[in-house]
Amino acid sequence: MSQTMIKVDRRDGKLAMAHLYVAFIALALGGLAGLLQTLVRSGRFELPLGIDYYQVLTTHGVLLGLVLTTFFIMGFQFAAVSRTSGTFTKKARIAGWIGFVVMTVGTIMTTIMILLNEASVLYTFYAPLQAHALFYLGLTLVIVGSWIGGGAMIANYVRWRKANPGKPSPILTFMTVINMLMWFVATLGVAVSVLFQLLPWSLGWIDTVNVLVTRTLFWYFGHPLVYFWLLPAYMAWYVIIPKVIGGKMFSDSMARLSFILFLLFSIPVGLHHQLTEPGIDAFWKYIQVVLTFLVVIPSLMTAFSLFANFEMFGRSKGATGLFGWFKMLPWKDARFVVPFIGMIAFIPGGAGGIINASFQMNQVVHNTIWVTGHFHLTVATAVILTFFGITYWLVPHLTGRVLTKAMNQLAIIQGIVWGVGMLIMSSAMHIAGLLGAPRRSSFSTYGDAPQAIDWIPYQVAQAIGGSILFLGIILMIIIFINLTFFAPKGEEEFPVAEVADKAERTPMVFENWKIWVTILVALILIAYTVPIMEMIQDGPPGSKGFKLW
Template sequence: MGLAKAETTEKQEIGAYPIADKSKKLYMSFMYVTFGSLLIGGLMGLLQTLVRSGKITLPWGIGYYQILTVHGVILALVMTTFFIIGFQFTLMEKSVGMSDKQRKLGWLSFWVMLIGTIIAATIVLLGKASVLYTFYAPLKGHPLFYIGLALVIIGSWIAAFVNWHQVAVWKKKHPGEKTPLPAFMVTINMIMWFIASLGVAVAVLVQFIPWSLGYASTINVLLSRTLFWYFGHPLVYFWLLPAYMTWYVIIPKIIGGKIFSDALARMSFVLLLFFSIPVGFHHQLTEPGIHPTWKFIQVALTMMVVIPTLMTAFSMFATFEITGRKKGATGMFGWLKKLPWKDVRFLAPFIGMVGFIPGGAGGIINASHQLNTVVHNTIWVTGHFHLTVAFVVILTFFGVTYWLVPHLTGRKLTPQLNKLGIIQSIVWSTGMLIMSTSMHIQGLKGGPRRSEFSEYGGTAQAQEWIGYQLAQAVGGTILFIAILLMIYIFVKMAFFAPKGETAYPLAQEEPDADPTPAWFDNWKMWVGITVALILFAYSIPVFDLLQNSPPGSPPFAWPIGNQ
């Protein structure tokens, strides 16, 4: 009797709520957009590498920067955001439940984001906003491009408020209990996303839209870039934290283990919240107008994210070793043999974890004062983004897809699809390593970022770079093959796999782990510290930008006729 009661309590602690059939349709809608975006964005990436290698010329007047913008916006902003919000909704419903009212707001979030995506994507495809996913001023796009981006952000805010309301309702029903770990993680990520996206929302609504509509004659370029990178760096962590969620609460269940430490997982997420936002200046180290002192301060804050990253690595490998030894492993590395290497749900995220080692090292280089000057604005940076986001994060998302989609569609991951998924993971990894490695090396040799072959094809350096460009084309081709494989697997799991039950693998905490302190649920404290760090890192330098803007670059948008 006592054991049964203990098991019930433990299940309620991790939030073993069933996902309603009505919710499954909502979550699959996010997945459909995700994989549609993967196909379109992947095709644009393939064309990009072929153009950069000088092997093809785009037909019908299509511009290189047009496909470059589609590739960046569709994959870095649309695909990731739709997958993350859909996945996080499932974590929330499993952990704290979802009401009909919350579900309706979830649909509102989806449709607002989708409408914004269609508007922005259409404008880019028409060649009226070839401004890249960073949309740096003085590049100017059609007003509808910025309006579409604003709608995507607003839709994501609706999802954030739904998530926070879910936690609030659960807390009222469970006074004195700690927020379930998955819900805690989602809450942290959406707090970070909301605070960070305020920066790009201000830039789009106050600067870019009036400027693009003709209501303003000019724009404060440095302020717009500062507002973008206030958002742009935590955007990377918005991508990364759902991968961390998978590593902490999903992978232990898949390998037959338990969460190493609930408290350590929460602390790593809190630290990532603190040190992900007030660090945007490390993307602007070569820009004038920002005092070197503030650049140094933000570089130091950037380096602090190494701490929660190492905490996560320690926690994961502790989980692997403990689980392996419980299964009879002996010797220093015997536990490695006990891991389920033939299970794609584990293999894909694990490869992503390993890829984060060189990815993190490259991030330290990018954020360093002196080393950044070597790689700044070279294709090294592009290689870094592909290694971290397209390799680490997307492989983990693929690993989630192999169990999430069958769970939502009432189907099974068959042995054949599992084997094909392993092949897909290997093909994806091979293509990404070839492409990313060549980008890193070419960047060290001064290869420019974003430029197409025709801009430097006749130079002496082009002959030195051509081998790396060809390697990128080879890697891009392999990656597109992996994308086609993934789309095929997704369609099979969504519509054609045998009917059956697929579990949602949420892990439980080690029974002898130390209890989690109650103060982890003090949201006012975490948000307050985050805001204080942001004000410390940004208030004085931004005030200085506003007070000392160069001629013709006023604070926000300068009305025509009043210069």
């Protein structure tokens, strides 16, 4: 291993690892809840000890959809910023630790309320379902803690810019700033909903809330949440995977532009999750559907860049023909293979997303388990397998250990197990959804429906796939523990690719935040101002009596 290897500062590494510990605890607990959930849906299993199905469902969604992802992303981004733009200052590192503590306290509060069955409101926590006040307060602390940690990352970026005027910032740091800026703006919606409506309502300070406003503010946050999950995976796909395979980045400029487009087009599109809801004018739904489809542009840019990286590497190794480069890829390296499985899963996942966001086709799949299958292809496969691929080198890099040949082989097996389990479970979800099977429902609630007999084989298949996935979680936990505590001491690289020699020069306009933030704010105001005013003034049919405050 090269003696000139750039390593993450040991103090920053401890901060990053603290986040990863919580993330993998959430993976274990949330994964168990997911297994129980699929078993119950099959109609072949009943929960013991009086545990409620919606309690398990909420545990699964909150721990995996919110806790695992947020803590992993924050830990990865702390390491990425430290690696590429320099060690954090003492003040920034202290802020990072304060943010971690606040997030962890909030997570513990939220989890306790769910386990006590005081917050079985799913991860969307739609009103008029009501949770204990500590659930809402805990979620608020998780968000506030992430703001504090994100502020530390941005402070490091600002410090680098001041020390390097006129130069484009390190690509991973730039991508982190984009992701945190999107997170800051998106979480304002859920923070307003919780602090000014749901929390006072739960405490009994107010009698009613405007249900449609709370749902709209959630999806103002909920859709960019998907990209908050996705962009760290894109960081790995753009910058880390090319280095892992032994190649270079196709284009630094394309990567930055795609991230800016995700920032602009991911937030003002939440109404496409509410296409069947009354009280929102169809014109504004249509506007947001159009904006949603604009996200296809940076997604296709990313796909093009990825396969350009692969082909450039293959050609450099002497590959010929249209797909000759495919054989040259490192198929025995888990750091590449496992994220690659995620990339492949993202193709049908993206196609399903187009259906979900379509004004007409959404009517067929809305509120069916098709949507759950879509989420499991995108977030639970493309994103999570990429996070696992990051773990294989990031954890040993931070702990001063190495990824051994045995752990590498186990990691490939883990990725294949996950892929097979998800193929079975997600396919069954998609098919059952097309047959009308509802999401968020247990066998006891839909078992008497006339068409339920048609759903049962696919619900059983979901249980089989979910069981295989749980095996994949066990294998991942074993790998994480080994790389953290038992792997041989040594040096593992934090791979960051160089830009291809013939790539165009990166223009500094990408660092002009006045332009991008102004466009972002304008798009949000256009997409949301009138709809929310109408919700407050008129309210949807049947919601008279609900008020904003």
